[in-house]
Amino acid sequence: MAAEETIQRLWKEEQPGGRDRILRSILHLLSLPYGIAMAARNRLYDGGILRQERLPCRVISVGNLTVGGTGKTPMVIFLANLLKTRGRRPAVLSRGYGGSAQGPVNVVSDGNRICMNWREAGDEPALIARAIEGVPVLTGPARALTGRTALERFGADCLILDDGFQHRALHRDLDIVLIDAARPFGNGYILPRGPLRESPQELRRAHLIVRTGSAEGSVDASLLPDLPLPSFRGTHQPVALVEADTGRVRPLADLQGRKVCAFAGIGRPESFRKSLTELGADIKAFRAYPDHHPYASADLDLLRQLAGETGADRIVTTEKDGVRLADFPDFLPHVLLLRIGMEIAPAEPFRELIFSRLAY
Numbered sequence: 001m002a003a004e005e006t007i008q009r010l011w012k013e014e015q016p017g018g019r020d021r022i023l024r025s026i027l028h029l030l031s032l033p034y035g036i037a038m039a040a041r042n043r044l045y046d047g048g049i050l051r052q053e054r055l056p057c058r059v060i061s062v063g064n065l066t067v068g069g070t071g072k073t074p075m076v077i078f079l080a081n082l083l084k085t086r087g088r089r090p091a092v093l094s095r096g097y098g099g100s101a102q103g104p105v106n107v108v109s110d111g112n113r114i115c116m117n118w119r120e121a122g123d124e125p126a127l128i129a130r131a132i133e134g135v136p137v138l139t140g141p142a143r144a145l146t147g148r149t150a151l152e153r154f155g156a157d158c159l160i161l162d163d164g165f166q167h168r169a170l171h172r173d174l175d176i177v178l179i180d181a182a183r184p185f186g187n188g189y190i191l192p193r194g195p196l197r198e199s200p201q202e203l204r205r206a207h208l209i210v211r212t213g214s215a216e217g218s219v220d221a222s223l224l225p226d227l228p229l230p231s232f233r234g235t236h237q238p239v240a241l242v243e244a245d246t247g248r249v250r251p252l253a254d255l256q257g258r259k260v261c262a263f264a265g266i267g268r269p270e271s272f273r274k275s276l277t278e279l280g281a282d283i284k285a286f287r288a289y290p291d292h293h294p295y296a297s298a299d300l301d302l303l304r305q306l307a308g309e310t311g312a313d314r315i316v317t318t319e320k321d322g323v324r325l326a327d328f329p330d331f332l333p334h335v336l337l338l339r340i341g342m343e344i345a346p347a348e349p350f351r352e353l354i355f356s357r358l359a360y
Contacts, residue, residue: 004290005290006020006023007027007192010023010024010027010193011186011187011189011194011195012187024193027192027193028189028193030192030193031189031190031191031192031193031194034190034191034192035190035198035199038166038190038197038198038199039198039199041168042168042198042202045168050168050169052168052169052170052171053144053169053170053171054171055144055147055148055151055159055170055171056151057147057151057156057157057158057159058157058158058159058173058174058357058358059147059158059159059161059170059171059172059173059174060079060158060159060160060161060172060173060174060176060354060357060358061160061161061164061165061167061172061174061175061176062075062076062079062160062161062162062163062164062165062176062178063161063163063164063165063166063167063175063176063177063178064163064165064177064178064179064197065165065177065179065184065185065196065197065198065200065202065203066179066180066185066186066195066196066197067191067195067197067267068186068195068267068268068291069266069267069268069271069291070178070179070180070212070213070267071178071212071234071236071342072124072162072163072178073124073127073128073162073320074236074340074341074342075176075178075210075234075342076092076128076160076162077128077131077132077341077342078341078342078344079160079176079354080092080128080132080135080160081132082351082354083158083160083358084132084134084135086355088157088158088358089155089156089157089158090135090156090157090158090159090160091111091135091136091137091138091147091150091151091154091156091158091159091160092125092128092132092135092136092137092138092159092160092162093138093139093140093143093146093147093150093159093160093161093162093164094108094122094124094125094128094137094138094139094161094162094163095139095140095141095143095162095163095167096108096121096122096125096139096140097122097124097163097292098122098123098292099116099118099119099120099121099122099125099139100119100120101116101120101121101139103140104140104141104142104145104146105138105140105145105146105149106120106121106138106139106140107136107137107138107149108121108125108126108128108129108137108138108139109129109135109136109137110136110154111133111134111135111136111154112134114126114129114130116129117326118323118324118326119327121137121139122139122292123292123320123323123324124162124320125137125139125162126323127319127320127323128162130323131319136150136154136156138150142169143159143161143164143167143169143170144169144170147159147170158358165177165205165206166197166198173357173358174207174208174354174357174358175205175206175207175208176206176207176208176209176210177203177206177208177209177210178209178210178211178212178234179209179210179211179212180211180212180213181211181212181213181233182213184200184211185200203229206229207229207230207357208229208230208231208232208353209229209230209231209232210231210232210233210234210344211231211232211233211234212234212235212236213268213271230349230353232344232345232346232349232350233344233345234342234343234344235342235343235344235345236271236275236340236341236342237340237341237342237343238252238275238279238338238339238340238341239252239339239340239341240252240339241254241255241316241336241337241338241339242319242322242336242337242338242339243333243335243336243337244322244325244332244333244335244336244337245329245332245333245335249339250336252279254336255276255279255280255281255314255316255336256279256280256281257280257281257282258280258281258282258313258314259282259284259310259311259312259313259314260276260281260282260283260284260312260314260315260316261284261285261286261287261303261306261307261310261312261314261315261316262276262281262283262285262286262287262315262316262317263286263287263288263289263303263315263317263321264287264288264289264317264318264321265288265289265290265291265292265293265295265321265324266291266318266320266321267291269286269288269289270288272318272338273286275338275340276316276338281314281316284307284310284311284312285306285307285309285310285312287302287303287306292324293324294324295321295324295325295327295328297328300325300328300331303315304331304334307334314336315334315335315336316335316336316337316338317335317336317337317338318337318338318340319337319338319339319340321337322335322337
């Protein structure tokens with residue numbers, strides 16, 4: 001965890017000085033073969049040497065250029081619900097990052113019931129399965145295989161790839177790329193020197209961009225593809241509080257003026273803290289953990305201690321973190337989960353573009 005935190009700090013440095021100079025140099029050297037390999041792989045797909053498999057349905061990919069939280073999970077949930085309102089039968093395909101299930105096809109949800117816990121499925125697929133009723137969620141390394149299973153076994157008529165921009169083995173009809181409006185390309189370096197998975201020039205493969213986060217600025221046009229891409233604004237909005245033990249929904253106003261001990265193990269914990277402040281919570285203690293952090297009893301004992309010492313009368317975390325607390329039923333009655341939804345602007349042009357790309 002210490003190494004991960006150090007790398008995250010280096011990624012966020014605006015003007016790196018002498019500190020960690022050797023580590024930065026090592027990371028930069030390591031990023032060179034990774035960047036070359038990614039560029040070569042993309043050229044092989046672009047030239048048709050590596051072929052994409054096509055499935056007999058429409059496929060939407062939701063992805064990004066950087067590691068970390070740009071809001072892919074809320075966007076996947078938003079799209080699945082949008083497609084359902086138009087009578088479509090979507091299924092969500094994920095690689096199952098962090099999950100222990102190693103099968104070629106793992107059914108997290110069959111659309112009627114949840115079939116795997118978060119440790120097996122990974123926390124994000126488990127959250128998606130809980131958030132959207134009637135939509136199958138499958139994980140596996142080969143999206144074409146999980147896609148065929150969704151079509152044949154569950155009657156899906158369209159597929160949503162969660163974190164699919166770099167998964168080029170499956171043809172998609174719509175590539176949606178989410179970028180952080182404040183730092184669209186992080187520090188501008190490829191992994192592991194920076195958070196970029198591939199060069200910003202690869203945005204030319206995208207069909208539309210959704211800018212997320214709090215900044216209102218635009219992306220550096222010099223880094224975008226030559227042809228303009230449709231661009232939309234995606235805003236993460238708190239929509240409800242959820243009791244972690246019962247699932248009962250409570251109004252956001254319950255946080256107004258309350259003393260809160262908050263914690264989060266997500267890509268951008270600072271955005272969660274900002275949301276709580278904007279809801280009027282009086283944050284007495286805040287603890288940030290690495291993304292996908294597997295909570296242990298010691299973590300929860302510390303949080304109880306912090307809440308007691310600071311006089312907090314609420315312990316609050318994200319709904320994604322709530323998935324990873326399922327192994328601690330004695331802790332759940334003390335916790336409220338903040339549910340986040342995605343809002344897209346302008347809304348109607350976005351919907352029209354989505355359904356135009358899905359039309360046969």
